Amino acid sequence: GIQVEQSPPDLILQEGANSTLRCNFSDSVNNLQWFHQNPWGQLINLFYIPSGTKQNGRLSATTVATERYSLLYISSSQTTDSGVYFCASHYGGATNKLIFGTGTLLAVQP
Amino acid sequence: GAVVSQHPSRVICKSGTSVKIECRSLDFQATTMFWYRQFPKQSLMLMATSNEGSKATYEQGVEKDKFLINHASLTLSTLTVTSAHPEDSSFYICSARKGGHGYTFGSGTRLTVV
Numbered sequence: 001g002i003q004v005e006q007s008p009p010d011l012i013l014q015e016g017a018n019s020t021l022r023c024n025f026s027d028s029v030n031n032l033q034w035f036h037q038n039p040w041g042q043l044i045n046l047f048y049i050p051s052g053t054k055q056n057g058r059l060s061a062t063t064v065a066t067e068r069y070s071l072l073y074i075s076s077s078q079t080t081d082s083g084v085y086f087c088a089s090h091y092g093g094a095t096n097k098l099i100f101g102t103g104t105l106l107a108v109q110p
Numbered sequence: 111g112a113v114v115s116q117h118p119s120r121v122i123c124k125s126g127t128s129v130k131i132e133c134r135s136l137d138f139q140a141t142t143m144f145w146y147r148q149f150p151k152q153s154l155m156l157m158a159t160s161n162e163g164s165k166a167t168y169e170q171g172v173e174k175d176k177f178l179i180n181h182a183s184l185t186l187s188t189l190t191v192t193s194a195h196p197e198d199s200s201f202y203i204c205s206a207r208k209g210g211h212g213y214t215f216g217s218g219t220r221l222t223v224v
Contacts, residue, residue, distance in 0.1 A: 031212070042217050043203065043205075045212050045214060048212035088213070096142060096207070097144070098156070103153050
């Protein structure tokens with residue numbers, strides 16, 4: 001099945017710093033989403049981005065489907081950005097199953 | 111928007127008992143819902159796809175007799191963990207997709223079996 005790898009696995013930032021998280025997938029995908037899982041476990045949908053670039057405040061994401069990767073940019077990080085970031089995709093075919101990446105654990109320190 | 115509600119948020123049960131978790135789509139109809147399981151410091155693993163009015167589709171390695179899924183209406187899917195054991199302790203999350211949007215997730219249920 002499809003493999004979705006994320007890097008880095010862990011990241012520690014000082015408040016105000018910028019970061020780039022990467023998501024690589026082993027096969028072609030139809031859709032890609034980025035989620036933030038807060039310390040209470042809630043998954044927040046950040047971007048639904050099958051291709052191209054989107055921005056929402058301090059966050060932006062770019063997916064290059066032909067090269068099988070997506071990037072999530074966090075600028076001017078805040079302590080509330082801490083948590084786990086997942087990318088997830090469902091791949092070609094009839095399936096609607098969403099397969100999650102390995103995750104990046106982000107800790108933003110004051 | 112697309113809102114998915116999940117209850118309970120936390121449950122502690124005795125070994126050997128059964129626990130039911132509910133997942134509701136509040137502002138849309140969902141013919142398909144999904145159930146995930148997440149162990150500490152790990153990613154989400156898809157357990158099964160819940161289909162309204164028909165049997166659920168389970169992922170390889172997931173015991174269908176242990177994790178009973180019922181999707182009786184277009185807004186409600188339930189996951190029942192039967193004869194729970196300590197190794198079933200985990201974080202269970204449901205999701206659904208509203209047409210034209212991405213997937214939306216419930217707030218999760220933390221199950222502890224003692």
